[in-house]
Amino acid sequence: MELQLALDLVNIPEAKQLVKEVEEYVDIVEIGTPVIINEGLRAVKEIKQEFPHLKVLADLKIMDAAAYEVMKASEAGADIITILGVAEDLSIKGAVEEAKKQGKKILVDMIGVKNLEERAKEVDGFGVDYICVHTGYDLQAVGKNSLEDLATIKRVVKNAKTAIAGGIKLNTLPEVIKAKPDLIIVGGGITGQEDKRAVAAEMKKMIQQGE
Ligand SMILES: O=C([C@H](O)CO)[C@H](O)[C@H](O)COP(=O)(O)O
Numbered sequence: 001m002e003l004q005l006a007l008d009l010v011n012i013p014e015a016k017q018l019v020k021e022v023e024e025y026v027d028i029v030e031i032g033t034p035v036i037i038n039e040g041l042r043a044v045k046e047i048k049q050e051f052p053h054l055k056v057l058a059d060l061k062i063m064d065a066a067a068y069e070v071m072k073a074s075e076a077g078a079d080i081i082t083i084l085g086v087a088e089d090l091s092i093k094g095a096v097e098e099a100k101k102q103g104k105k106i107l108v109d110m111i112g113v114k115n116l117e118e119r120a121k122e123v124d125g126f127g128v129d130y131i132c133v134h135t136g137y138d139l140q141a142v143g144k145n146s147l148e149d150l151a152t153i154k155r156v157v158k159n160a161k162t163a164i165a166g167g168i169k170l171n172t173l174p175e176v177i178k179a180k181p182d183l184i185i186v187g188g189g190i191t192g193q194e195d196k197r198a199v200a201a202e203m204k205k206m207i208q209q210g211e
Contacts, residue, residue, distance in 0.1 A: 001177065001207045004057065005200070006165065006187035008032035012043050018191060019051055022200035028080065030057040030185065041076035048077030055079040061109055063087050066095035074102035080129070085110040085119055089126070096127045105129035107163065110149070111136050120153040124160050130183060131157050135166030145172070150179050173203055177210035 005026040007015045012035075019029055029051065031043045036058065048056045058078035062069045066083055073081045083095045085108045092108065099106045107130035113119045120131055133149035150164045161182035168176055169189040176184055184207065193199045 001181065001211055002027040002183045003200075003204055003207055004028040004030050004163075004165075004183055004185040005190055006030040006032050006059070006185050007191065008034050008187050009191070010035060012039050012046055015043060015047060016050055018196065019047065019054070021197045022190060023051060023054060025197075025200040025204040026054070028055040028057050028183070030059050030187075031078075032187065033059045033061055036060060041073060041078075044073060044076040044078050048079075057082065057107065059109075061111075062091065062095060064091055066091040067098040070095050070098040070104070070106070071102065074099070074104050078104065080105045080107050082107045082109050082132075083128075084108070085113045085123055085131075089122070092123060092126050092128065099129075100127075107132055108160075109134050109165075110153070116149055117152050117156055121156045124157045128160050130163045131160045132163035132165055132183070132185070134164075134185075140167040147175060147179060150176075150181055154179070154181075170199055170202060173206055174210075177207060180210075 003026050035043050044058045057080040058073040059082045062083040070081050095106050106128045108123050108128045109132050111134040133146040135144045135146045146164050146166050163183035164181045165185035168186045190196050190200050
């Protein structure tokens with residue numbers, strides 16, 4: 001099980017400071033969609049340059065022009081790029097093809113997918129690297145989480161790794177670990193805490209013990 005730190009509500013200098021605090025305990029740094037909207041792919045480039053030993057995920061949430069956007073994120077140094085599960089099949093296949101050419105990986109974000117089981121099976125057949133269940137900020141605000149969705153995709157996904165994101169905190173991490181996803185994505189559960197380093201260290205320890 002890997003731990004991904006999601007950076008969403010920061011600028012580039014703040015992102016660098018945050019990664020410095022917790023770098024020992026995370027496997028992947030996500031440059032979140034809001035950061036890319038504000039700072040562009042420069043954020044991916046600068047974080048990869050400063051922390052070359054960490055994998056960097058560009059959360060582009062691609063919907064169209066997939067091969068082109070995967071190419072641009074790859075050029076900026078991203079190791080993993082996200083595309084939406086609700087995108088056209090052709091777009092997801094195009095993203096996978098381009099990522100393979102560039103030696104990169106594709107994570108499919110299943111946010112907003114209604115027919116989760118069926119779509120996860122289909123997307124798994126396209127050769128994607130990760131399939132991620134995700135409760136976005138707007139559904140978190142009304143008390144939702146992704147645990148049931150994780151169980152659903154784990155039943156049907158045979159090739160890709162599984163991932164979970166959305167509102168995971170120290171107190172909810174044990175039930176996530178019990179469900180055994182390959183990748184656990186945490187944003188505010190680390191970045192919103194007073195002692196980020198201590199929380200990240202504790203999360204990493206819990207994940208290692210759960211393996
Ligand atoms: O992908 C995300 C969201 O859509 C904003 O871009 C977050 O990175 C993801 O939800 C993880 O963040 P937390 O929910 O704060 O853990």
